[in-house]
Amino acid sequence: MTRVGVVTFPGSLDDQDAARAVTVMGLEAVPLWHAAHDLEGVDAVILPGGFSYGDYLRCGAIARFSPIMSEIIDAANQGLPVLGICNGFQVLCESHLLPGALIRNDRRTFVCRDQRLEVISRDTVWTCAMGEGQEIDIVLKNGEGRYIADEETLARLEGENQIVFRYSGLNPNGSVNDIAGVTNRRGNVVGLMPHPEHNVEELTGPSLDGRLFFESLASFLSARV
Numbered sequence: 527m528t529r530v531g532v533v534t535f536p537g538s539l540d541d542q543d544a545a546r547a548v549t550v551m552g553l554e555a556v557p558l559w560h561a562a563h564d565l566e567g568v569d570a571v572i573l574p575g576g577f578s579y580g581d582y583l584r585c586g587a588i589a590r591f592s593p594i595m596s597e598i599i600d601a602a603n604q605g606l607p608v609l610g611i612c613n614g615f616q617v618l619c620e621s622h623l624l625p626g627a628l629i630r631n632d633r634r635t636f637v638c639r640d641q642r643l644e645v646i647s648r649d650t651v652w653t654c655a656m657g658e659g660q661e662i663d664i665v666l667k668n669g670e671g672r673y674i675a676d677e678e679t680l681a682r683l684e685g686e687n688q689i690v691f692r693y694s695g696l697n698p699n700g701s702v703n704d705i706a707g708v709t710n711r712r713g714n715v716v717g718l719m720p721h722p723e724h725n726v727e728e729l730t731g732p733s734l735d736g737r738l739f740f741e742s743l744a745s746f747l748s749a750r751v
């Protein structure tokens with residue numbers, strides 16, 4: 527059975543929900559503590575949402591130095607699928623596994639809403655079961671979701687198909703080019719601000735579009751063996 531590691535940092539909030547989503551999708555969730563040095567042979571890793579280390583300095587800036595992150599950086603550079611959700615996306619940017627940075631929302635408030643996204647690239651481990659141009663609805667909830675990058679990086683992301691999602695309709699936080707999620711060159715590391723783990727069950731809907739992320743992972747892994 528596919529084993530998906532879910533990391534818990536001090537201050538993580540959505541690690542339990544991420545693990546539940548993994549289980550709901552028929553995969554095995556493996557809890558990984560931030561201080562551990564061992565990925566326990568997992569097939570993929572999720573860095574969940576929350577407030578790691580109290581969001582001090584900058585969201586994700588301290589979590590980046592957790593022992594588990596040096597293991598994840600090495601493994602990701604060798605192709606391990608990694609999904610960073612919200613605070614997890616912030617950690618991935620701070621770790622330089624993904625380019626750019628996330629700063630305070632332009633309206634200076636915490637934003638919590640159902641958010642429509644447009645799928646820009648299905649050329650990643652976590653979106654290969656989606657359609658290009660497909661619109662999906664995923665919960666958004668953060669204070670520092672405004673994606674920025676320098677012009678050269680932006681041009682490269684746009685030119686090399688590394689923008690994975692854009693906000694559809696109203697841009698909720700001032701992210702440059704409406705960017706909601708990006709990937710690395712190889713397409714195994716994806717980070718996004720909205721929370722797919724909250725959109726996998728009827729009870730907590732309204733959409734079930736979060737399932738597509740796990741279906742993508744499953745189809746990528748089964749095509750590989």
Ligand SMILES: NC(=O)CC[C@H](N)C(=O)O
Nearest residue numbers: 575576612613668669670
């Ligand atoms: N939902 C989250 O993961 C929040 C991330 C981060 N603490 C922020 O407010 O931006």
